[in-house]
Amino acid sequence: MSFPILRVVGGALLVLAGLVAYYGVSIGASAALLLVLGGAAVVFIAVLGHRPRPWDVAIFIVGILALGVVSAGYASGPQLVTYSGTRSQVHSNAISVAVTSDTGSVSVGFSNRISLAYQVNFSTPGGLFFFGGPGANTVSNTTRNGVFNLKVGSTWSGVSVLLGRGYFLDIQVTTSTGSIDLEAPGAETLQNVSLHSSTGSVNAVVDSSALTSLVLRADTGSVNLVSHHLGAAGSRVPITLSASTGSVSMNLGLVSKDAVSLTASTSIGSISQSLNGFSITQNTRTNLAATAGSIGSAPNSFLITASSSLGSVDLTAGFVSG
16 A cells, blocks of 8 residues: 555644644745645655545645635734723723633733723734634623623633723633733722633732622632732632642732631642731641631631642731721
């Protein structure tokens, strides 16, 4: 049986098309690869006197078409799409943001533009438009019970959300494949925060004097929380940090009048801690428990839980004036 030269080259072209779709390669580089592989196949066929079979030719042609289509998409460059709303259009002092992304990272931050209520930016590599297109991005909003609800969805794009300052905020972000970054320094009026990535890291800088819940979770990836000023809006406010496969770290400046109960655990890994103003009640390689103040009597308090199944847990916390 003769060696199927065109079938092998066609398969290589399909692999290259997949790599181009994932990483992005200029059309010039893709054309050069196409010429090299195609020319090599023709030379080998001529030298060896090989007669290709029809289905080998078909695979070769499909490989050429796939690489050409994906490369042409990237030749147009990244596609940028922006949606925004002004303060005059948002008749509420509270905004609830929900972002869902299938494949792509999500970042949430704040703008100092006085007139801005929100801005949503989608960034999609050109080649991916052949697999989803800009129609895969959605932005919708409703106002209910005095809350402006902003809903953002994306299949392929990277998503960036900028919010105006001065709003009471709930933020919920979910990604299937992609990291999540939240930058909210400066004692923003964040109330509920929920960030979950199935495959990707979760990083958050959160300052708030009105926090009612904070959940950061990564199934495969690390979790990192930093806060310079964090105050509870009531008793037993939950802060949950968890990673199934990856490390968990936090560095918190907690309001001094708030009581705290902190527990941490890891299955495979270790726990390190630097807790100023806490009483340590349990401290082993895989489990930690600490308290500050009286959870039962304090009007404002936190229940902090940090856990990793396969990774280390690094905890730093202290108290700042409220």
